[in-house]
Amino acid sequence: MTDTPNNNEDPKLSKDIEAFYKRADAIIELANSQLGPESHSGQVGASLLYAAARYSASVASIGFVKGSDLAAEKNEIIEFYTKQYRQMLSDNLDDYADNFDKYVQTGAEQK
Structure with a gap:
């Protein structure tokens, strides 16, 4: 899987957006590192979706x-x-x- 999208609109990204993509790229890199004979992209993708849902539930709970x-x-x-x-x-x-x-x-x- 590839990382950050091709962004032709604005070659100078704000620091916040740049940090956003850097974090996303790190997560994609981790997911890609788990690909192999024992786990294909569908399995890794399912784990990534679960992790996103689990993390989102944790974030959503803040403040309650x-x-x-x-x-x-x-x-x-x-x-x-x-x-x-x-x-x-x-x-x-x-x-x-x-x-x-x-x-x-x-x-x-x-x-």
């Missing part, structure tokens, strides 16, 4: 005093994270479609 208060906000929290993920996934699928030959190794290049 009682579990029942967190539970009362569950649907709103799920809606927030789902909307964020949907947009990020859509943006990255667009990037992969636009840069398919650069990002995806098909049998054609290996001949």
Whole structure:
């Protein structure tokens, strides 16, 4: 899997955005390091999704005093994270479609 998307709009990213992509790249690098004979990309991706969900639940719990208060906000929290993920996934699928030959190794290049 590749890391940060091809960003042609603004070659000078803000420090916050640059740090965001650097953290994401580190996580992608860790996920890629777990690929091998015992675990393929689908398995690693499933673990990564679980980790994101687990971490998001932890982040979402910050500021609540009682579990029942967190539970009362569950649907709103799920809606927030789902909307964020949907947009990020859509943006990255667009990037992969636009840069398919650069990002995806098909049998054609290996001949």
